[in-house]
Amino acid sequence: MANRVLHSLGSGLNQARTRVRTQGLAVFSSRGLAASNHRHGEDSWFKSLFVRKVDPRKDAHSNLIAKKETSNLYKIQFHNVKPECLGAYNKICEDVLPSIHADKHYPCELVGTWNTWYGEQDQAVHLWRYDGGYPALTEVMSKLRQNKEFMEYRNERGKMLLSRKNQLLLEFSFWNEPIPRKGPNIYELRSYQLRPGTMIEWGNYWARAIGYRQGNSEAVGGFFSQIGQLYMVHHLWAYKDLQSREDTRNAAWQQEGWDECVYYTVPLIQHMESRIMIPMKSSPLQ
Template sequence: MATRVLQRVGRGLKETKRGLRASGQPTLTARSLAAFREDSWFKSLFVRKVDPRKDAHSHLLAKKEDNNLYKIQFHNVKPECLEAYNELWYEGVLPSIHEDPEYPCELVGTWNTWYGEQDQAVHLWRYRGGYPALTEVMNKLRQNKGFMDYRSERGKMLLSRRNQLLLEFSFWNEPAPRPGPNIYELRSYQLRPGTMIEWGNYWARAIEIRQQNQEAVGGFFSQIGSLYTVHHLWAYKDLQSRENIRNAAWQREGWDKIVYYTVPLIQHMESRIMIPMKTSPLQ
C-alpha cells in the first residue's frame, strides 16, 4: 500500500516537472534546492529545538532567578463613568493597599486606553512569590471592608472586565518605574497553539534590536486566561517618536527576517495606545 502511494507521488512529480518544462516555467534545480537548504539552515539558527514532553514551556521561557507572577486586568467602563472611575481609583482604598507591605503585590502600571478600545482601563500588578503571593493577597482583600466597598462601587461603573495571569519572558527587562511624560503601547498577540517556543527564540534576538532607544518596558506570556497570548509593552515620548523608532528598526540588520518568520505564528494581534493614570509608577 505504502509502496503504491510513493510510486503515484513519484509519477505525479515527474508529470508536474514535464508540464513546467512544456510551459516554460522554471523547475527545481540544484541551485534552487541549495537556496532552500540555506533558508532552512538560517531558520534553524533562530529556532531552538525543544521536546515539549521534557519540560513545560513556562520553565523554558520565563525568568528563573525570581518567582514573579503578573496579573493584567482590562476594565471596560461605561463612557459616562470614566472620570468617576478614575477618581475612585485615585481616592479609594487601592493606593494605601499598594503601599502596605502586608500585601505582597506591586502596582506596575495603570492606564486609560487612548487609541484602541475606548473607555477602557488597563492595570498591571506584580506578585513577588508567585501563586502563593497571589492567593495571600486575594484572601486578605476579601477581608478588607474598604476594598470590598470600593469593588461594589466600581462594579456600578463597568460594562465588563477580564484578566490574565502572566509570566515574563527571560530576555526582557523587568518593568521598572520610569518618569514621564510617555505614552505606552500594549501590543497583544494571539499565537497559534504550539508556537510559543518559536516566538520566544525569535524575540530573544529581536529584543536586542529594539532596546536601543530604551522603549522596551516588558514582555509577558499568559498562563491563565486566554492562552498562547503574548503582551509586549513599549514606552514612547509621543506618537511621532513611536513612528520614528519603529521605522528605524527596519534599517537594522536582521529585523526584516525576524518579522518574516514570526508573522506566520500569529492568529490575531491588537495594539493599544495608553495614557498613564496619575498614580501609575510607569509615567
C-alpha cells in the same frame, strides 16, 4: 516482388509504431515521475506548515521561556467602563489602588495603570506583580476580602463597568523587568494571539530580536499568559509621543536582522491588537 515490398513497409511501420509507443511511455513515465516528485515536494512543503517536529521535553514550556531569577507572577486586568463613569472610575482607582501598592502586608505591586487612548475606548488597564507567584496571589486575594475599603471600592466599581476580564502572566526571560519610570510617556500594549504550539518558536525569535528595540529604552516588559486566554503575548513599550513611536519603529527596520524576525514571527500570529495608553496619575509607570 510487390509482396516483398509491402511486407517490408509493413514491418517498418510496425517497428516505428513500437518505437513511438516505447518512447511515449518513457516520456510519460518520466513526466509522471517528475510530476509525482513535484506533487510530493508540494505536499511536504504544505504539510510542513501544519506539522511540526517537536523534540520530546520533560518540562513545561513556561519553564523554558520564563525568568528563572524571580518567582514573579503578573495579572493584567481590562475594565470596559461606562463612558459617563470614566472620570469617577479613575478617581476611585487613584484613591484605593496606591494604598494596596504601598502596604507591605500585601506581597504585590501596581506596575502600571492606564486609560486606553487609541484602541478600545473607555477602557482601563491595570498590571499587577505578585512577588512569590501563586502563593502570593492567594495571600493577597484572601487579605483583600477582609479589607473594608477595597470591598467598598469593588462594589462601587462594579456599578461603573460594562465588562471586565483578566489574565495571569509570566514574564519572558529576555525582556526587561518593568520598573517605575518618570514621564510624560505614552505606552503601547501590543497583544498577540498565537497559534497553539508556537510559544517556544516565538520566544526563540524574540530573544534575538529584542536587542534591536532597546536603543531608546522603549522596551518596558514582555509577558505570556498562563491562565485566562491562552497563547497570548503582551509586549509593553514606552514612547515620548506618537511621533517618537513612529521614528523608533522605523529605525528598527534599518537594523540587519529585524526584518527576519518579523518575517518568521508573523505566520505564528492568529490575531493582534495595539493599544495606545495614557498613564493614570497613580501609575508607577508615567
